[in-house]
C-alpha cells in the first residue's frame with residue numbers, strides 16, 4: 001500500500017493547517033486557547049469562517065443558535081442538504097485541531113465540489129457548530145442540539161462562572177431566544193451528516209493509518225457509588241472487627257478495572273472520597289464515581305451487571321453495604337451503514353484498501369444530529385499518542401491531505417447512492 005497524493009491536495013492541506021493556526025489565535029485568553037459559546041471570540045471565529053466559506057462559493061448565514069453555516073446549492077435550488085462540518089468552540093487550554101480541522105476540511109471539500117461541472121443531487125451545507133464542548137455553561141452540544149430541534153428551554157437558566165445566564169449571554173451576543181427554534185432543521189430537509197474529526201486517541205497512530213471509519217460514538221453511563229461500613233477508632237478496633245468502607249471500595253476499584261479490561265469496556269473511577277476523613281479514623285463511608293463507555297450499549301450494560309455483582313460480593317465479605325445511583329445516561333450513537341460505507345470508499349480511494357474501523361470514545365456533534373438525520377464520521381490520526389484537549393495536539397499535513405481527498409470522495413459516494421436510491425432525499 002503506497003498511497004499517492006496530488007500536489008494540489010498537499011497545497012490545500014497546507015492552507016487548512018495555516019487556517020487552523022489562524023483560528024487557534026482567536027482566544028479569550030492571551031496565554032492559551034479558549035473560545036467559548038457566545039463570546040466575542042465566537043463572533044470573530046464565525047466571521048472569519050464565513051469569509052472562507054464565501055471564498056469557497058457558499059452562501060453564508062449564522063443560524064438562530066449561533067452556528068455558522070454555508071450552503072452550496074445542488075442540481076436545482078432548495079434541495080435537501082448533506083451537512084458536513086464540525087465545531088468551532090474549544091475547551092480551556094485547547095489544541096488547534098479539535099473541531100476546527102473538520103470545519104476547514106468541509107469548506108475545502110465544498111470548494112472543490114463548487115468547481116465541478118456537474119452539480120450534486122443535493123445541496124451541500126457546511127456547519128461550524130457552536131458549543132460542542134459545553135465549556136462555558138456546562139452543557140455540551142448546545143449548537144447541534146438546537147439544529148436537531150432538541151433545544152430544551154430549561155437550558156436558558158444555565159449560568160456561566162460569572163453568574164451570567166445562557167439567556168442573557170444569548171441576548172448580549174445579538175441573538176433572540178424567542179427564535180431559537182428557527183435553528184431546527186426538519187428531517188426531510190436533510191440527507192445526512194458527515195464529520196471529519198481528529199481521533200483524540202492512539203489507535204490510528206498505533207496501526208500506522210492516516211484515516212479511520214467510525215462505527216459508533218460511545219454513550220456513557222455514570223454512577224455515584226457508596227460503600228457504607230462503620231467508622232471506628234483506628235487504634236482500638238482489631239482487624240476482625242473492622243467494617244472499613246475504604247478497603248471495600250478499594251477492592252471494588254481494582255475489580256472495576258479488571259471487568260472493564262476483560263469486557264473491552266472503558267470503566268473509570270475518577271473521584272473517591274472517604275468519610276469522616278480523619279487520619280486516625282476507620283472510614284465509615286466512601287463515595288466514589290463510575291464512568292462506563294463502550295462501542296455497544298449491550299457490552300457496557302453487561303459490564304455494569306458484572307461490576308454490581310462483584311460489588312455486592314465484596315460488601316457481603318466485608319460486612320459493608322453497597323449502593324449505586326445512576327446520574328447520567330447517553331446511549332451509543334451508531335453511524336449509519338450507508339454513510340459509513342461512503343466514508344470507507346473515500347478512504348479506499350486514497351490507497352488504504354481495508355480502512356480501519358474504530359469507535360469514538362469521545363462525544364461529538366453527531367450524537368445530537370442523529371436525532372434528525374443519519375450520521376457518519378471520518379477520523380484523522382493525531383500524533384503523540386493521540387493527545388487532545390491540550391495545546392500539544394498535532395496532525396500531520398499529509399494526513400490532512402488524505403482526509404481532504406477521502407472526504408471529497410465520500411461526498412461523491414453519497415451522491416451516487418442518492419442517485420441510485422432517490423428516496424434518500426426524503427422526497428419519496
Ligand SMILES: [Zn+2]
Pocket residue numbers: 087098099132197
Ligand atoms: Zn471535538
